[in-house]
Amino acid sequence: MSSLDVCLSALDARLDARQQDWFQRARAEVRQGADDDRFCQLLSQASRYAPRGALAPSESELSAARAALEGWSLERWSVLECVRVALVLSLERLSEPRGERAVEEAFRYADIGEMCALYKSLAHLPLPERFVWRAGEGARSSMRALFEAAVCDTPFPARYFDDNAWRQAVIKCLFIEAPMWRVWGLDSRLEPELARMALDLVEERRSAGRPIHPELWICLGRHAGARGVAQLEREIREGSPRARAGAGLALARARELDRLQTALASESDPFVRQILTEALAGRAASSSWSALDPTHKPLTPVR
């Protein structure tokens, strides 16, 4: 199944007759070569027909999505976003300059909701590297919804960002309070320079007398070094429960198992103990930080 097939089949089950009627006509227009102007109008009009609520995909829809594109977090999409992406993917000659122009024009006139859908579409387009600069605009945005659409929940940055843009996007999660653990492919693209930037930020925060965001430690991976380990130990000694849990996970990733063992032995908080025990057992992927994210509610798939 292609990404478009996944979208169309999800929409089949979720749009009522009136919505479906509009969508089919809009899609036919796009496929018959609607000009850029009309295409922009259709993307906007979608909000007057498609529901804004979460798509809430079933398990089988999720696995179809993952099979169509590794790293596709369909569970983070709304029905409206799915409609919009389906319209984008229905554009004729999408791999040609004409297709690129249509997408760029759509971005230029987009409102926030349209922009989120467009950023989410980028990894699904043919020749996605054409849109690296555009995705970077999302990463440069100060609006968290746009940033998350461009950086979290999409495989685009891990696959196509250059090293500098990648590090900037990852570190920016902390500044804009976007969930770093949701940056797809983060664990496969850790490197010493990212760890260095994270540790400089730790020193800056300490000088300012501010707490360290528990997710910052994700960036260290196995590149913590002596400087990183010293900071992690300090966090274990002085930090809040969430901070200690984050530092414990990072110790596991730095393969500092003796220190982690010691931290566990002196830990009394049951929540932190549980995280540290799992870390000792090797469960310390960046997704483990979801347990420390107060805004995170596990998604229950519709069956």
Place this chain on the structure above:
Amino acid sequence: MRFFDPHIHMISRTTDDYEAMARAGIRAVIEPAFWIGQPRTTLGAFVDYFSQILGWERFRASQFGIAHYCCIGLNSKEANNEALAREVLEILPRFAFKEGVVAIGEIGYDEISAAEERAYVWQLEFARKHDMVVMVHSPHRDKKRGIQRSIAVAREVGLPMEKLVVDHNNEETVKDVLDAGAWAAFTIYPHTKMGSERMCEIVKRYGPRQIIVDSSADWGVSDPLGVPKTAKLMLERGVPPEHVEQTTWSNALAAYSQSGQIDVEALLTTPVIDQRALFSDNSVLRGQAPRVDAPVPN
């Protein structure tokens, strides 16, 4: 006391802010050119923005007894749109020499990308060639490296260090800037950047030389009274009054009056407000009686 807030984006602030600022003793402000919270897509948007900070905003400030200067420049974030950046740099000289432009700024790095560096170097060279002051915006992410690189690149271009103001410093970066001989500015933000308490400690530790306090108030959560509030706290915490005066008034004046655009004598006299004045037939009034000959309370 009188204060100079040498970094504030007044186009995002209300007339209530202007009144409160004048009441708190702020006599002069500098509005550096920056982005507007989201990227612009056309050259025309920049042209109108530069005209606004040079024109209507300068007038608006004057209606509250505040002298308004500005910096012209292409900010780092929007330098990443290279096609548009080239167009902006092409028209930048048309605005850079206007009355009241005290520096090229705020320029520098955001993501520390190659495109940002190209725009930064171009503007540094322009500033050096025309003997202008430069206001550098330092990045949020990778700040220490970003500041070190801003200074190194400015030095390479040949900009005299006394013409360089590096803004948004913190405890980790201040030494590099002072050692370079540049001006180290600090932004007082309620939640990020620098708080007033920390600012007191920095002035106690490093002394007042080359140190400048500003608010950088804009469209985000920020405080247009950051400078006077910090001055008050510094006095309460035992910072000598002359050090407070230097960091909240005379250092900024010394740095930016190198432009020749600040009439220091006029600034020292008590401003008198005449709200009957018009700008392009437009007034700041909305049916109120104009304040005329009202000295700014201090």
